[in-house]
Amino acid sequence: MEVRARAPGKIILAGEHAVVHGSAAVAASIGLYTSVSLRLPSSDVDNDDTLTLHLMDVGLEFSWPIGRIKEILPHSVNNDASSPTTCSEETIKFILTVLEDFNIPEANIGIASGVVSFLWLYTSILGNKAAKVIVSSELPLGSGLGSSAAFCVSLSGAMLALSGSVEVDFDQDGWVSFGEKAQQLANKWAFEGEKIIHGKPSGIDNTVSTFGNLIKFKSGALTCIKSNMTLKMLITNTKVGRNTKALVASVAERKKRHPDAMTSVFAAVDFISNEFASIIQSSSNFDDDVTNNEQRISELMEMNQGLLRCMGVSHTSIETVLQTTAKYDLTSKLTGAGGGGCVLTLLPALLSATVIDKVIGELEQDGFQCLVAEIGGNGLEFRFDRRS
Ligand SMILES: Nc1ncnc2c1ncn2[C@@H]1O[C@H](COP(=O)(O)OP(=O)(O)OP(=O)(O)O)[C@@H](O)[C@H]1O
Ligand SMILES: C[C@@](O)(CCO)CC(=O)[O-]
Numbered sequence: 001m002e003v004r005a006r007a008p009g010k011i012i013l014a015g016e017h018a019v020v021h022g023s024a025a026v027a028a029s030i031g032l033y034t035s036v037s038l039r040l041p042s043s044d045v046d047n048d049d050t051l052t053l054h055l056m057d058v059g060l061e062f063s064w065p066i067g068r069i070k071e072i073l074p075h076s077v078n079n080d081a082s083s084p085t086t087c088s089e090e091t092i093k094f095i096l097t098v099l100e101d102f103n104i105p106e107a108n109i110g111i112a113s114g115v116v117s118f119l120w121l122y123t124s125i126l127g128n129k130a131a132k133v134i135v136s137s138e139l140p141l142g143s144g145l146g147s148s149a150a151f152c153v154s155l156s157g158a159m160l161a162l163s164g165s166v167e168v169d170f171d172q173d174g175w176v177s178f179g180e181k182a183q184q185l186a187n188k189w190a191f192e193g194e195k196i197i198h199g200k201p202s203g204i205d206n207t208v209s210t211f212g213n214l215i216k217f218k219s220g221a222l223t224c225i226k227s228n229m230t231l232k233m234l235i236t237n238t239k240v241g242r243n244t245k246a247l248v249a250s251v252a253e254r255k256k257r258h259p260d261a262m263t264s265v266f267a268a269v270d271f272i273s274n275e276f277a278s279i280i281q282s283s284s285n286f287d288d289d290v291t292n293n294e295q296r297i298s299e300l301m302e303m304n305q306g307l308l309r310c311m312g313v314s315h316t317s318i319e320t321v322l323q324t325t326a327k328y329d330l331t332s333k334l335t336g337a338g339g340g341g342c343v344l345t346l347l348p349a350l351l352s353a354t355v356i357d358k359v360i361g362e363l364e365q366d367g368f369q370c371l372v373a374e375i376g377g378n379g380l381e382f383r384f385d386r387r388s
């Protein structure tokens with residue numbers, strides 16, 4: 001039997017990093033997905049008694065005999081899909097040493113934490129069943145668009161769908177959402193996966209990937225934002241690689257060194273995110289209101305970027321994007337963990353297509369990659385392939 005699941009990436013409109021320290025943040029899902037195909041053997045002939053993980057985006061395949069899985073992760077014998085549990089530091093370190101056998105190329109070394117996350121989720125949710133799992137993504141990996149969360153959410157969704165622990169309708173055609181209870185459980189498991197990749201995640205990325213749309217998030221609590229404002233953002237990928245875990249840890253270190261100053265920075269971000277959320281929530285479609293709201297949002301983005309600089313997570317490539325877009329009177333801020341990765345630029349509703357083309361042309365000439373993605377679409381979805 002085969003199930004497919006997909007989960008979207010995200011942009012953070014305001015509040016990244018500060019959200020890890022209890023401030024509010026605003027995020028939206030984007031129409032770029034990570035997809036998982038999970039196939040359990042349907043007959044003994046099919047069953048070669050191995051667990052295989054194929055990561056298409058990096059061209060790597062991992063495979064373990066089920067006997068080895070039981071040795072590495074003995075909890076797989078008594079797994080309980082209904083109660084999400086945290087993988088201990090000790091177990092993470094142990095699995096990382098086991099993965100040394102695969103000689104993961106240096107350029108893809110960050111993938112190891114994704115594989116640990118996969119193994120933890122798989123053995124916790126499906127125990128030690130043989131299976132073939134294939135992951136592919138439309139998202140750039142490690143660029144601030146929530147690829148790690150989309151990875152963990154889509155895996156958790158596919159695994160839960162075949163676990164027997166959530167109700168799923170096998171008879172529906174096309175992509176369907178899970179019921180609320182199953183969504184909550186997938187989100188909790190994905191958070192456990194994110195902990196392995198991020199160290200200390202706030203939970204905003206897995207939450208927006210699971211539930212989709214526009215959300216405000218603070219101290220683990222989600223508020224859905226209903227907005228009729230058409231927010232248009234240009235996403236520019238600086239293509240400078242970075243690692244969210246290291247950046248989150250560096251902000252925590254800075255907070256230890258300057259607790260009062262950093263607490264004030266986080267408090268300022270909290271005000272910015274709350275104001276951002278209330279503007280997009282209350283917006284009307286009258287031209288004057290739209291322009292006024294866009295000006296306010298643009299100022300909040302500028303302030304948020306300044307505070308992200310205070311946290312030490314901007315980068316020369318990000319500053320170059322900011323300077324280029326400023327030439328066209330456009331405001332930008334980094335999105336996600338920063339340190340490279342992606343930058344958002346607000347595209348006002350009345351901005352002409354000619355100007356947009358010019359900005360994109362100039363950014364691409366600098367070697368950056370521009371993406372235009374739909375904001376605020378669906379979250380986690382699944383579908384069954386009845387032929388298998
Ligand atoms: N499609 C994928 N295939 C394999 N591993 C993936 C995939 N997507 C994400 N990962 C894992 O997630 C890691 C990247 O996560 P990281 O949190 O650093 O970046 P991000 O999630 O793209 O950005 P941000 O957290 O700032 O939104 C990869 O190194 C890998 O371990
Ligand atoms: C940098 C951060 O705030 C967002 C990464 O997309 C980390 C997190 O909230 O887990």
Ligand SMILES: [Mg+2]
Binds near residue numbers: 146148198205244
């Ligand atoms: Mg991430």
